[in-house]
Structures are given as structure tokens and as C-alpha cells.
Amino acid sequence: TGDQWGYGKEDGPSAWHINYPVALGNRQSPIDIVPDETTLDRDLGPIFLDYDSCTSINISNNGHSVVVEFVDSDDRSMIRGGPLDNPYRLKQFHFHWGEKGHEGSEHTVAGLGYASELHLVHWNAVKYRSFTDAASAPDGLAVLGIFLETGDDHRWLHLITDVLFMVKYKDSVTDFKGFNPKCLLPNRLHYWTYLGSLTTPPLHESVTWILLKEPIVVSDKQLGMFRMLLFNGEEEDERKKMENNFRPPQPLNGREVRSSN
Numbered sequence: 278t279g280d281q282w283g284y285g286k287e288d289g290p291s292a293w294h295i296n297y298p299v300a301l302g303n304r305q306s307p308i309d310i311v312p313d314e315t316t317l318d319r320d321l322g323p324i325f326l327d328y329d330s331c332t333s334i335n336i337s338n339n340g341h342s343v344v345v346e347f348v349d350s351d352d353r354s355m356i357r358g359g360p361l362d363n364p365y366r367l368k369q370f371h372f373h374w375g376e377k378g379h380e381g382s383e384h385t386v387a388g389l390g391y392a393s394e395l396h397l398v399h400w401n402a403v404k405y406r407s408f409t410d411a412a413s414a415p416d417g418l419a420v421l422g423i424f425l426e427t428g429d430d431h432r433w434l435h436l437i438t439d440v441l442f443m444v445k446y447k448d449s450v451t452d453f454k455g456f457n458p459k460c461l462l463p464n465r466l467h468y469w470t471y472l473g474s475l476t477t478p479p480l481h482e483s484v485t486w487i488l489l490k491e492p493i494v495v496s497d498k499q500l501g502m503f504r505m506l507l508f509n510g511e512e513e514d515e516r517k518k519m520e521n522n523f524r525p526p527q528p529l530n531g532r533e534v535r536s537s538n
């Protein structure tokens with residue numbers, strides 16, 4: 278089946294173009310954000326996150342990351358404003374991270390990576406009738422990216438790290454209800470935005486990226502819990518720690534990166 282990609286030497290980002298030629302496209306993600314080269318756009322309004330009625334369903338290990346899924350059959354958890362012409366529905370969030378003491382974010386800022394990056398994936402349910410249809414449309418997805426840097430314990434991240442042992446193996450899933458991702462936002466919602474793609478196969482060029490400038494702080498210990506996860510399934514002999522599940526920055530190809538104030 279198509280899902281034979283990974284982050285190793287043989288199946289990693291440099292090989293993805295073989296099965297996913299769009300990997301060599303002109304609006305690929307992530308990118309290096311160079312703040313001095315972004316365009317301050319005064320017409321860019323604030324983003325609004327209406328997550329108060331959000332309904333988380335489960336948390337799972339898909340062999341590439343740990344994913345929390347949400348009910349997206351109505352407009353109960355939305356992102357709107359900023360660069361978006363429509364409100365977009367929250368579908369899932371997941372993380373990317375490195376190995377102990379090394380970088381792990383996907384986007385970089387002036388060449389510097391963060392320890393990890395959280396992606397909240399939303400889809401345009403106004404224009405498209407399903408997530409799948411939206412996922413391959415140029416204005417189908419909006420991903421809110423939040424950088425994680427290491428420091429003190431994050432007061433709410435333990436709600437996630439406490440259950441990671443339940444999803445240690447690929448294709449494991451467990452109930453995860455009542456989690457509101459609002460608790461993972463930084464204080465200020467200033468952002469950069471640009472048109473890009475999924476950062477994993479199928480690499481669809483369907484994402485309006487909204488990257489918050491202010492990182493959240495998590496502890497090394499909390500981030501270390503993510504590395505207890507495995508890329509492989511329980512039935513496999515090999516035990517590969519899930520870490521370094523990030524794609525490196527891709528060519529900007531002349532794209533504009535806009536900055537809210």
C-alpha cells in the first residue's frame with residue numbers, strides 16, 4: 278500500500294518524491310521563515326480560535342506521529358479570520374519532534390529550529406463536502422503551527438503525555454475525550470502566513486499555513502515522553518523510537534510570507 282514512507286535513510290524525506298512527485302512542487306512545506314524578509318500586511322486581521330465546543334474523540338499513533346482527532350461533522354471547533362476567506366473546521370492535531378537535545382520543528386526561523394512543532398489541522402467545510410476533498414484543494418486546509426521550546430513543565434501537556442503509553446505502537450488508539458487544545462496556545466496570536474503543503478506524504482499543496490510567532494514552553498522531560506512512542510507496530514520485531522519525525526525546510530520558490538502585526 279502507499280503508506281510505505283517514513284523518516285529513515287531509505288524511506289525518508291529525500292526519497293518521498295519517488296512515490297509522491299509533488300514533493301518537488303513549487304509550494305512545498307515546511308520552509309525557513311526569515312522574519313526580515315516577510316511582508317507586514319496591515320490588512321491581515323487577527324485569527325480567532327473558537328474551540329470552546331470542541332469535541333476530542335481519541336488519541337492514536339499512526340506510525341508517523343501521535344494524533345488527537347476531533348468531531349468535525351459540524352462547526353463546533355473553528356479557526357477563522359487572518360488570511361482565511363472562510364472559517365475552517367478542526368480535524369486533528371499532532372506533533373513533530375527531534376531526538377534528545379536536538380531540534381525537531383519542521384519550520385525554522387532565520388535558520389533556527391525549535392525542539393518541536395504542534396500542528397492543528399483544519400479544513401474548509403464551506404467550500405468542500407469532505408475532509409478528503411478539501412485535503413487536495415489549493416484552499417482546502419489551514420494548519421496552525423505552534424513552536425515548542427524547552428524550559429519549565431507545560432501545565433497542561435501532561436494531559437497528553439500521561440496517556441502516550443497507551444499508544445506506544447503504530448496503529449494503536451485510545452479514547453481521549455474532553456481535551457480542548459486552547460490550553461496549548463501561547464499568550465499572543467501574532468503570526469506568519471504563507472501558502473504551502475502537507476509536510477508528509479501525500480504532500481498535497483492544499484495548506485494555508487498560519488505559524489504563531491510565540492512558542493509555548495514544555496520541559497525536556499515532557500518532550501522525552503514523546504520519544505517513548507515507536508514507529509513500528511506491536512507485532513514487528515524491530516523497536517524504532519519515534520523521533521526526528523520532521524521534514525526539513527523546502528525551497529521558497531519566490532513565495533511571499535506575510536506577517537500579522
Ligand SMILES: NS(=O)(=O)c1ccc(S(=O)(=O)c2ccccc2)s1
Nearest residue numbers: 396398412420474475476477478479
Ligand atoms: N504535517 S501536516 O500538518 O502538514 C499534515 C500531514 C498530514 C496530515 S493529515 O493527516 O491531516 C492528511 C491530510 C490529507 C491527506 C492525508 C492525511 S496533516
Ligand SMILES: [Zn+2]
Nearest residue numbers: 371373396476
Ligand atoms: Zn504536521
